[in-house]
Amino acid sequence: MPTPFIQTRALEYTYFAEDGRAIPALRGIDLTVGRGEFVxxxxxxxxxxxxxxxxxxxxxxxxxxEVWVDGLSxxxxxxxxxxxxxxxxVFQNPDNQLVAGTVEEDVAFGPENLGxxxxxxxxxxxxxxxxxxxxxYRHHPPHMLSGGQKQRVAIAGALxxxxxxxxxxxxxxxxxxxxxxxxxxTVRQLNAELGLTVILITQSMDEAALxxxxxxxxxxxxxxxxxxxxxxxxxxxxxxxxxxxxxxxVARRLRERGVPLPSGLLTVExxxxxxxxxxxSYAVGLPG
Amino acid sequence: xxxxxxxxxxxxxxxxHRLDPRVKMGAAMALMxxxxxxxxxxGHLLAVGLVGAAAVLSRAPWRALLGTLRTVFWLSFFMFFxxxxxxxxxxxxxxxxxxxxxxGLLAGALQVYRLCLLAVVAALLTYTTSPLQLTHGLExxxxxxxxxxxxxxxxxxxxxxxLRFVPTFFEEIETISRAQRARGVDLSSGPPWQRIRNxxxxxxxxxxxxxxxAEELAVAMEARxxxxxxxxxxxxxxxxxxxxxxxxxxxxACGTIGVLIx
Amino acid sequence: xxxxxxxxTHIYARGTPAERVALRGVDLEIEPGERVxxxxxxxxxxxxxxxxxxxxxxxxxxxxxxxxxxxxARTPEARARRRQVGLAFQFPEAQxxxxxxxxxxxxxxxxxxxxxxxxxxxxxxxxxxxxxxxDAFADRVPFALSGGEMRRVALAGIxxxxxQVLILDEPTAGLDPRGRADILARLRAWQEQTGATFILxxxxxDEMAGLVDRVVLLADGQVVADGPTRHILGDGDxxxxxxxxxxxxxxxxxxxxxxxxxxxxxxxxxxxxxxxxVRCIER
Numbered sequence: 001m002p003t004p005f006i007q008t009r010a011l012e013y014t015y016f017a018e019d020g021r022a023i024p025a026l027r028g029i030d031l032t033v034g035r036g037e038f039v040x041x042x043x044x045x046x047x048x049x050x051x052x053x054x055x056x057x058x059x060x061x062x063x064x065x066e067v068w069v070d071g072l073s074x075x076x077x078x079x080x081x082x083x084x085x086x087x088x089x090v091f092q093n094p095d096n097q098l099v100a101g102t103v104e105e106d107v108a109f110g111p112e113n114l115g116x117x118x119x120x121x122x123x124x125x126x127x128x129x130x131x132x133x134x135x136x137y138r139h140h141p142p143h144m145l146s147g148g149q150k151q152r153v154a155i156a157g158a159l160x161x162x163x164x165x166x167x168x169x170x171x172x173x174x175x176x177x178x179x180x181x182x183x184x185x186t187v188r189q190l191n192a193e194l195g196l197t198v199i200l201i202t203q204s205m206d207e208a209a210l211x212x213x214x215x216x217x218x219x220x221x222x223x224x225x226x227x228x229x230x231x232x233x234x235x236x237x238x239x240x241x242x243x244x245x246x247x248x249x250v251a252r253r254l255r256e257r258g259v260p261l262p263s264g265l266l267t268v269e270x271x272x273x274x275x276x277x278x279x280x281s282y283a284v285g286l287p288g
Numbered sequence: 289x290x291x292x293x294x295x296x297x298x299x300x301x302x303x304x305h306r307l308d309p310r311v312k313m314g315a316a317m318a319l320m321x322x323x324x325x326x327x328x329x330x331g332h333l334l335a336v337g338l339v340g341a342a343a344v345l346s347r348a349p350w351r352a353l354l355g356t357l358r359t360v361f362w363l364s365f366f367m368f369f370x371x372x373x374x375x376x377x378x379x380x381x382x383x384x385x386x387x388x389x390x391x392g393l394l395a396g397a398l399q400v401y402r403l404c405l406l407a408v409v410a411a412l413l414t415y416t417t418s419p420l421q422l423t424h425g426l427e428x429x430x431x432x433x434x435x436x437x438x439x440x441x442x443x444x445x446x447x448x449x450x451l452r453f454v455p456t457f458f459e460e461i462e463t464i465s466r467a468q469r470a471r472g473v474d475l476s477s478g479p480p481w482q483r484i485r486n487x488x489x490x491x492x493x494x495x496x497x498x499x500x501x502a503e504e505l506a507v508a509m510e511a512r513x514x515x516x517x518x519x520x521x522x523x524x525x526x527x528x529x530x531x532x533x534x535x536x537x538x539x540x541a542c543g544t545i546g547v548l549i550x
Numbered sequence: 551x552x553x554x555x556x557x558x559t560h561i562y563a564r565g566t567p568a569e570r571v572a573l574r575g576v577d578l579e580i581e582p583g584e585r586v587x588x589x590x591x592x593x594x595x596x597x598x599x600x601x602x603x604x605x606x607x608x609x610x611x612x613x614x615x616x617x618x619x620x621x622x623a624r625t626p627e628a629r630a631r632r633r634q635v636g637l638a639f640q641f642p643e644a645q646x647x648x649x650x651x652x653x654x655x656x657x658x659x660x661x662x663x664x665x666x667x668x669x670x671x672x673x674x675x676x677x678x679x680x681x682x683x684x685d686a687f688a689d690r691v692p693f694a695l696s697g698g699e700m701r702r703v704a705l706a707g708i709x710x711x712x713x714q715v716l717i718l719d720e721p722t723a724g725l726d727p728r729g730r731a732d733i734l735a736r737l738r739a740w741q742e743q744t745g746a747t748f749i750l751x752x753x754x755x756d757e758m759a760g761l762v763d764r765v766v767l768l769a770d771g772q773v774v775a776d777g778p779t780r781h782i783l784g785d786g787d788x789x790x791x792x793x794x795x796x797x798x799x800x801x802x803x804x805x806x807x808x809x810x811x812x813x814x815x816x817x818x819x820x821x822x823x824x825x826x827x828v829r830c831i832e833r
Contacts (some may be wrong), residue, residue: 005529059511091507095501096504099508099512100452102418105418105523105524115521118525143459244314
């Protein structure tokens with residue numbers, strides 16, 4: 001188990017609807033996310049995914065229970081800036097999170113808020129744009145970029161505060177296939193190469209399969225927590241209507257047709273490897 | 289959208305783009321005042337010459353710059369005729385009760401020229417200066433007022449965000465109008481009251497979208513550590529270079545000559 | 551309605567530094583009752599093309615003919631043709647402005663000059679078509695609905711126009727998997743019931759697979775391929791060359807083929823994919 005980075009204890013969050021009803025959005029969450037983990041957070045609409053994620057950088061504070069980030073309590077107002085420096089967020093709508101008129105000025109926004117000296121801001125902006133491959137667009141205004149490019153700028157903006165962790169709140173749901181590919185590649189790179197802790201909220205089980213740990217939420221609780229191979233094929237999880245990774249669905253239907261296949265085949269590569277193995281054994285067993 | 293609208297910045301690397309925003313804003317002000325303050329043709333020649341030089345340096349396409357004149361078309365039109373018919377002087381033509389004069393013609397033309405120059409200078413400023421630089425420049429120029437309690441930095445932030453969303457909202461108005469036309473509204477015909485009522489399906493969604501954007505943007509800004517407090521630093525520190533000094537001197541010299549020469 | 555697109559060119563922000571050519575001489579013909587998918591990467595011009603078909607834009611060159619009448623003309627004939635084309639924009643719920651679901655869906659029919667009974671009947675029919683119970687939803691405030699419900703209301707607003715041509719621009723973007731499948735099934739049912747021309751703009755090629763018989767691929771403002779769905783979507787290399795992701799089934803079958811399996815690679819729906827793999831195993 002890596003060193004804990006985010007910890008919650010008996011976290012509850014209740015808000016009041018317009019008609020005055022109290023709505024419990026989070027109901028007793030105990031969770032530890034370790035440094036350098038890649039966690040996918042899935043669940044039906046309204047299950048509390050975004051609400052939970054917003055507790056991780058003190059955008060929301062618990063109604064009851066506690067949240068620590070890197071040992072700092074989110075309830076302590078003096079630590080809020082330190083927490084927001086450590087945990088960056090990238091949101092769903094690429095248009096509504098870019099603040100400035102050009103790419104590099106936008107990336108500079110976070111460090112500017114933290115009072116980083118100008119020369120250092122310059123260095124971080126250049127670095128961050130390099131990581132997401134947007135250096136060539138540094139002087140472009142955001143509205144001239146594609147959705148995927150805007151999301152990469154948003155990622156660079158989060159990187160420029162030198163965080164330990166980035167939370168992605170459905171970052172690909174408004175993108176086309178190419179934008180999705182670009183963003184997911186960047187997400188994986190941040191985790192694998194820079195060692196950042198990544199929390200990816202997603203509707204797509206194929207995206208969740210990229211993580212090494214999947215948390216399933218339903219009704220404000222975490223109902224399942226484990227490696228994707230175990231969680232994503234769980235019939236209980238499927239009942240939530242989340243779908244399955246494409247390869248897992250094909251494998252399931254093949255098993256129903258009597259093709260012997262192991263469980264946990266979440267990617268096309270894994271499925272092809274397993275099928276090819278099975279197929280060879282068929283071939284060996286056939287006469288002539 | 290066939291205009292260089294105010295707030296439409298075009299990223300490029302020209303001498304004019306590189307100038308300090310404070311210098312550009314000061315120069316723009318001088319160039320907007322000069323056509324009104326100058327008394328002698330040389331003063332106007334200097335103004336036109338400087339604006340022309342700036343237009344060349346900015347490498348803005350001439351079609352786009354001429355397009356900006358549309359923003360002052362109606363105002364020019366009315367100004368021209370107002371002066372044309374109301375200025376006393378040597379009669380040029382008398383038709384019935386209306387008398388027009390040579391002086392009227394000249395005075396009308398002068399107003400049109402002033403307005404056009406004004407529009408071009410404003411367009412050149414926004415074309416070559418990014419919204420954030422404009423904000424920085426404005427903040428720098430207003431900073432003395434911070435001492436008497438004006439929230440200059442907050443105003444700057446508001447301006448930055450507003451400018452950032454200008455193109456987005458123009459696109460959105462376009463899209464929403466087209467979408468409503470696809471649902472059967474004819475936005476451009478019918479009696480006036482009908483036309484006014486027909487704008488509701490455009491402006492209600494636009495307004496709601498603006499609120500949604502503002503909410504999301506506020507969360508994103510907070511997540512990125514934005515707080516209303518004076519500890520912010522800047523990627524760009526405004527520093528005056530030799531080019532800035534030269535530009536400022538040229539505009540100052542031309543402006544002084546242009547105003548003083550009688 | 552017969553749709554004919556003739557060397558259509560569209561230029562955005564003409565004469566400004568932001569000038570961009572969105573369509574370059576597009577030719578296309580769509581017969582009445584056809585089910586056509588239009589796909590291409592972002593910026594390929596697909597949304598611009600369908601807005602031209604709906605007569606919402608003025609061509610820089612070329613034209614769109616709806617039953618022989620230029621789509622964007624300001625004549626009564628052209629207006630009558632345009633009324634037969636229903637276009638749902640991307641994220642159509644962003645155009646809602648009425649205070650109740652009923653009024654929102656009735657907005658289009660009201661502009662067709664129908665009487666109150668007809669309007670009410672159409673609203674009921676359209677809401678049922680998109681899977682919303684009219685009695686439960688008609689009086690609700692659109693903005694208090696969930697994202698998926700808002701999308702359905704917005705789509706109902708287009709169906710209520712009873713168009714001869716229905717154009718949907720990314721109708722499932724941003725919805726969860728369950729909602730996507732349901733909405734698509736209902737739109738398909740609508741098409742089968744009405745026999746209308748159906749044009750689906752999407753980059754989700756797997757969703758497109760079961761819904762259309764013909765696919766037009768756009769890239770950089772030009773038609774780069776146009777043919778039967780299986781032929782276009784089964785060609786993974788061509789799709790990748792224009793910047794699209796092939797349907798996952800095609801990717802899987804291509805990978806099997808590369809591993810030496812004698813599979814066809816153009817199976818598009820999951821039953822077909824399973825049968826193809828089983829067929830190879832049982833040989």
